Amino acid sequence: MIQLEHVTKTYPKASRPSLDDVSVSIEKGEFVFFIGPSGSGKSTIIKLLLHEITPNKGRVYVNNKDVTSMRSWKIPTFRRTIGCVFQDFRLLPNRTAYENVAFALEVIGKTKAVARRVVPEVLELVGLGGKEHRYPHELSGGEQQRVAVARAFVNRPLILLADEPTGNLDPDTSIEIMRLLDRINRTGTTVVMVTHDSNIVNQMRRRVIEIESGRIVRDQARGVYG
Amino acid sequence: MRLKYVLSEVMVGLWRNVTMTIAMIITMAVSLTMLGASGLMYLQVDAMKDAYYKDIEVSIFLDASVTDQQRAELQTELESDPLVRKVKHETKEEAYERFKELFADSPDLVNAVQADKLPESFRINLVDPEQYQQIFDKYKDREGIDDIIDQRRLLEQIFNILGAIQNMALVSASVMAIAALLLVANTIQVAAYSKRREVAVMKLVGASNWFIQAPFVLEAVVAGLLGAIIGFGALVLGKIFLLDGSLRDLTDLLTPIRWGTVLLMLPFMATVGGLVSAITAWVTLRFYLRV
Structure with a gap:
């Protein structure tokens, strides 16, 4: 469903890459947390999946389509297959x-x-x-x-991307939102969520991918925040 | 439904920043008026050239001492010259008749000139009036010829003046066009900024690029078309009050500008105004929205 192959992304003027040779594969219907400190590169993944940015190296596949080589006029239609939620x-x-x-x-x-x-x-x-x-x-x-x-x-959509969706919410409200995302996941929608809310990650017990300085340091099914 | 959405967005967009919209329309109108005026001038000069050059003559005036043989030779040669369409010999008497006719208003002048004092001449029409110089070079040193005069020379001065006015109109049209372009670009940027949230959501949910851009581009096109219509109105007023009004005497000398020609400027100005606005808006959006 989603696949990153040796993806490296360095922003212009940045001293080190936001993502450094990252490979990850997410199956249809999975619920995945990307966790890590601020600036670790986890939000870069969301932007790559949306084709807001393109990687310097490597390939990104979403819905079995190569996003990296997608023509710009195809992007709108492509985005209709992805739902997106943000902190703000x-x-x-x-x-x-x-x-x-x-x-x-x-x-x-x-x-x-x-x-x-x-x-x-x-x-x-x-x-x-x-x-x-x-x-x-x-x-x-x-x-x-x-x-x-x-x-x-x-x-x-086939995929729901959530970039720190609980970042502006109190803990009780956050849990309600997570229940909602869980319900959506149960309809077969793949959910990819970027967060640094340890409570939520620990309660949900889903796949956790931890990123630090642009590299994957942990990929654990039914993981906790660590 | 989508068309209705786009159109209502256009109207909202034009109203939201109405002072800027007016400024944009005015500069557009002035620029297009200049453009239309120089377009008219261009067509006019062309029409005048067609009208006058057809009847234009080169006059070869003969010496008073010309011999019959020289005259006969010249005539045969002119008649067989491929550059020449028509030759007419004007005798001294004919020249005098014409002179009397021309200056019928001033009998003193007519009386002062004796019939045999006017030179006889060949009046020739050229196949191509532009080839005057060749005729001139060919015959200027010929015995028995006093002077060769091209009526075209006289007209050319008038055309030069018209041409200069046309160029001035074109230059001011271009300068105004630059101002208009910058205003369009600025208006579109402001519009895109005030709708940045909507645009962000549209991009996020996968609205097509044309759908995102269309309201902005159409906003510019509507302003361009309004500018063209106002500019056309200015041309119409110019014809009524200047050409047919205070400059009446001047326009009588030249061939009159017909309403059909003026009307022709409307689609011309509308096309230029609309296209230029659309392209400017579209290019601005390419930079500003990065859709």
Whole structure:
């Protein structure tokens, strides 16, 4: 499903590579944590998988497609197969929960009728039933992140990428978000989550890949934060 | 649905930064007016050349002491010259008749000139009026010829003036165009910045590049087209109040500019305005959005 082969990424002007000869393989339906200190290179992996950046060396395969050599006009279609959640939610402040999710559908060409059918369903799924018409500033942090998850999941992507999704949330809310991601994972969606929240990693007991200074130092099924 | 979305985004975009939009439209309009004016001038000079050069004559004035033989030889030679389309001999009497006609308003002048004082001449039409110099070189040293005068020389001075005006209009059109381009680029940057959150989400969920860019590009195109329409209005007013108004006397001398020609400038200006705006916007987005 996801495969990195000897990937090296050095940002321009950086003294050492963010990722140094990293190889990793993730199967369909897996739930994987990437952990490591700030600046270890774990967020670089998310950017590589989204094709926001390209590696200096090595190959990146997502959904069995070689992302590294993908033509730029194919990237939008490719991204529709990936959902993405961030620490800062990235919701549109002038749109309601419903409109935020519907926006993601409409800009990829889905009709309003499709949105009317699908959006309430997915908002219900993430536990926001009844709050569809609230604006982001009227929602708690946890609720905002649920909207973001709904937006990421509404297209039923094959992969859900989460970049420190609980970074701005208190521990109880974080656990609720994790339950949600777990539910999504159980539908068969591959979930890749970057975090340094040890509590969560220890509770979930899923595959843990630890990165330090751009190298994989541990890859453990049902691992803990360490 | 998507079309409706794009169009409403365009309107919102133009309103959001309305002072900038107006500045963009005005510079665009001024630049396109200049461009349209020089386009008109170009067509006009062409039409005038066609109209005048057709009837233009080279006059070969003969010496008072020319012999019959010289005259006859010259005439045969001119008639067989491949450069010459038509030869007409004008005798002293004919020249006098024409002179009287021309200066009918000033009888004193007519009375002062005697019929035999006017030179006889050959009036020739050239196959290609541009080849005057060859005729001149060929016949200038011939016995019995006093002077060779090309009417084209006189017209050429008028055309040179028109050409200079046209060039000035083109230069100011280009300078204004640069200002217009920078304004378009700036407006698009501001628009892209104010919609950066939407753009980020669109990129994230995989909206196609054209869908992300279309509202911005169309915003510029709409401004370009509005500029073209205003510029065209300026040309129309210019024709009504300047060419057909205060400059009436001048335009009567030249061939008049027809409304059809003026109308022709609208699609020309609209195409240039729209295309230039679209390309500028698109290039700006390439740098600014990196989609």
